[in-house]
Amino acid sequence: MKNIVLILLLSLQLSAAYTQKVKLPSVTFAIENDKNIKVMQRNCQWCHSYGYILNQGKQSKEFWHKIVLKMRDVYHAPINARDEKIATEYLFKYYGNGKM
Amino acid sequence: MHRREFFKISFAAATAIVANLEASNTIRPRDNQKVLPIKFPQKRELILHSDRPPLLETPRDFFTTAITPNDAFFVRWHMPIIPTATNLDTYYVHIHGEVEKRLYLTVDMLKNDFEAVEVTAVMQCGGNSRSAFRPTTSGIQWGSGAMGCATFKGVRLKDILKKAGLKEDARWISLNGNDKAVMTKIENFKRELKIDEISDDTIVAYEMNGEEIPFLNGYPLRLIIPGFYADSWVKQLSDIYVTKEYQKYFFMDVAYRIPDNECECEEPDNLAKKTKPLEYMNVKSYIGYPKNNQKVKRATNLRIKGVAFDAGEGIKAVQISLDGGKTWQSATLADELSRYAFRVFTYNLKPMKKGKLQIMAKAINNKGEEQPFAHEIKWNHGGYKYNGIDSVTVTVV
Numbered sequence: 001m002k003n004i005v006l007i008l009l010l011s012l013q014l015s016a017a018y019t020q021k022v023k024l025p026s027v028t029f030a031i032e033n034d035k036n037i038k039v040m041q042r043n044c045q046w047c048h049s050y051g052y053i054l055n056q057g058k059q060s061k062e063f064w065h066k067i068v069l070k071m072r073d074v075y076h077a078p079i080n081a082r083d084e085k086i087a088t089e090y091l092f093k094y095y096g097n098g099k100m
Numbered sequence: 101m102h103r104r105e106f107f108k109i110s111f112a113a114a115t116a117i118v119a120n121l122e123a124s125n126t127i128r129p130r131d132n133q134k135v136l137p138i139k140f141p142q143k144r145e146l147i148l149h150s151d152r153p154p155l156l157e158t159p160r161d162f163f164t165t166a167i168t169p170n171d172a173f174f175v176r177w178h179m180p181i182i183p184t185a186t187n188l189d190t191y192y193v194h195i196h197g198e199v200e201k202r203l204y205l206t207v208d209m210l211k212n213d214f215e216a217v218e219v220t221a222v223m224q225c226g227g228n229s230r231s232a233f234r235p236t237t238s239g240i241q242w243g244s245g246a247m248g249c250a251t252f253k254g255v256r257l258k259d260i261l262k263k264a265g266l267k268e269d270a271r272w273i274s275l276n277g278n279d280k281a282v283m284t285k286i287e288n289f290k291r292e293l294k295i296d297e298i299s300d301d302t303i304v305a306y307e308m309n310g311e312e313i314p315f316l317n318g319y320p321l322r323l324i325i326p327g328f329y330a331d332s333w334v335k336q337l338s339d340i341y342v343t344k345e346y347q348k349y350f351f352m353d354v355a356y357r358i359p360d361n362e363c364e365c366e367e368p369d370n371l372a373k374k375t376k377p378l379e380y381m382n383v384k385s386y387i388g389y390p391k392n393n394q395k396v397k398r399a400t401n402l403r404i405k406g407v408a409f410d411a412g413e414g415i416k417a418v419q420i421s422l423d424g425g426k427t428w429q430s431a432t433l434a435d436e437l438s439r440y441a442f443r444v445f446t447y448n449l450k451p452m453k454k455g456k457l458q459i460m461a462k463a464i465n466n467k468g469e470e471q472p473f474a475h476e477i478k479w480n481h482g483g484y485k486y487n488g489i490d491s492v493t494v495t496v497v
Contacts, residue, residue, distance in 0.1 A: 020185075021184050021185040022141045022185070022315045023141065023184070024140065024141065024151065024152075024154060025138055025139075025140060026151060026152075027136075027138055027148065027151040029150070029151075046180075046282045046283065047180050047281070047283070048150060048153065048180060049150045049151050051148070051150030051151065052150055052240070055149045055155075055241050056236070056238075056241060057231075057236065057241060059236060063235075063236065063238075066238070067238055070238060074354070075281075075283065075286060076283040076285045076286055077283070
């Protein structure tokens, strides 16, 4: 009996020091849907939501290309040469400011 | 290199600088961004830039008080993998390296075995107000709400190092938290401090505004370095590594760096070769009330309210201009909670003329440094340290 009480007390203490798992809401940041969205899905979402894309505002093609390269070279996103081109075109098409 | 070639190159560089000075033109940061009806744990509805990693910005209305409420405090994580459950029985900070005694300190040990100290300080992201820079720099395009001020309670970092006992040749410490990248090649968000530059105000905090630190602000332990930009304030602190030599870390040596020259500025086509880590904040103020596009009544008292701060010199004055910055009048300063805290300013007026009214606020610190106009802010590639004079325009009806 003593043992049971002890175990109970112990487990109570443990649970008191254990913080409930925090649930983070999942929010959909919708980006334009076309056949190339798959390129965005397989390269960008490893590390961040599409909020990061929308947050940048409309930018030049050079800006988006530099971002794609930064994601590949600095943050190690697995972007191959074909996807590099498609992602840049996609970003410029929907989130471009018309300037090259 | 031949002398003649050298001159040619520097001449080309000089022309590029002149051409670009006209092209780069700082504007005012984003404002009046939408507050989405989504609540993150322990937070109220805020400006949401991303859910993964979570990026939340505090709306303008909250900058009328010296203390920012925990549930309105901005959130910025770099890594997508954040431990969402913390067992305080097994959570500890590991102090190791050039120390006499390796330590594993739990939160309870920090609370019971050390002197508790409190410091009220402004926490501001280095990229706060980044959206003002033109051309646009990469990085989150924050408005001006990536900042807040809180009272933190915890233990002096110096006391922890003293307990571990620094070896004679210990010079640097690396600080690491529990958040992680998806790609294994990416380093953790580590920061590095020079031991003899650690102040008594630098603490490992376990409380924020009298409560446990909110999960999204770094629960259960966060490094607090008053005066420094928040990129150095490691969240979910778990590791303190003492070294003889400076270690190279991505987030110290590549990211979060600014030009190491007098203006801390550079040109998009001619980036500064010498850079330095972001450290001390510059003087800044922000109007919390009224807001842009707000309607105010003619011939009625209007009480302008806002906050001002710097890196710890303290605020000497805040001035208000109602004529586009031609003339300035002193605002009233509230008590100073700490030299690192938000200093609340107020200014009363009774607008008599109907139509648009522009209100500008400028802070001056005890060193005599004052905020430049927004358009005078010089560009840097990371979009850091914007501190232009704030302005809101209301309509008098």
